[in-house]
Amino acid sequence: MFDGLKARLDRLLRDRNRSDPRVLAAGLREALVEARLGLTEMRRALAAAETELQAERKQLADAERRGRLAAEVPDAETVAVAEQFALRHRQRILLLERKVIVQRDELALAEREVQEMTAHWRAAAQGGPRSASVDAAWRDLEAAGETRFTDQSQQTAAELDRRKRDQAVEAQLAYLKKKMGRDKPTPGTP
Numbered sequence: 049m050f051d052g053l054k055a056r057l058d059r060l061l062r063d064r065n066r067s068d069p070r071v072l073a074a075g076l077r078e079a080l081v082e083a084r085l086g087l088t089e090m091r092r093a094l095a096a097a098e099t100e101l102q103a104e105r106k107q108l109a110d111a112e113r114r115g116r117l118a119a120e121v122p123d124a125e126t127v128a129v130a131e132q133f134a135l136r137h138r139q140r141i142l143l144l145e146r147k148v149i150v151q152r153d154e155l156a157l158a159e160r161e162v163q164e165m166t167a168h169w170r171a172a173a174q175g176g177p178r179s180a181s182v183d184a185a186w187r188d189l190e191a192a193g194e195t196r197f198t199d200q201s202q203q204t205a206a207e208l209d210r211r212k213r214d215q216a217v218e219a220q221l222a223y224l225k226k227k228m229g230r231d232k233p234t235p236g237t238p
Contacts, residue, residue, distance in 0.1 A: 076169040083162045090158055094151040101144040108137035 115130030 073169065073172040076165065076172050080162070080165050080169050083158070083165055087155070087158055087162060090151070090155045094148065094155055097144060097148050097151055101141065101148055104137055104140050104144055108134060108141060111137055 111130055111133040115127055115134060118126035118130050
């Protein structure tokens with residue numbers, strides 16, 4: 049049941065570096081919804097198998113009781129038929145017990161996988177869109193002439209350069225104001 053879903057999830061996680069984080073989060077959410085529906089179906093199947101096992105045990109008890117009653121009444125044919133039914137019920141019980149054990153193990157495994165998928169989805173939902181928006185903002189800043197720095201020393205040198213440019217601009221603006229006669233404060237301004 050989970051094989052197709054796991055293959056799609058593996059493909060989605062493998063391709064996550066090439067795709068948009070929002071697409072990854074949406075794909076994980078969709079896979080998670082399907083996985084949770086699969087868990088519900090697995091729980092129903094397990095409950096049905098357990099119910100079937102209980103019914104088979106009851107039928108075995110009935111067949112054994114009929115065999116004992118037939119043995120008390122000297123009826124060899126009824127005893128033989130009761131033994132055949134008891135044997136079939138025992139075989140069916142063994143099969144159903146193995147089936148229930150396998151279904152419980154499979155359900156536990158699927159529940160762990162859904163927990164992992166939930167963790168992947170939460171990480172993608174929290175980190176994906178934000179990192180995409182941060183990357184977009186950096187692209188816009190870089191297009192405007194800003195530089196993205198990877199270490200502190202590069203950032204400090206760039207800040208010093210920016211301050212020097214700002215000081216030069218302020219000095220030039222002050223010179224132009226003085227030249228044009230606007231360096232005197234106007235009444236009412238500090």
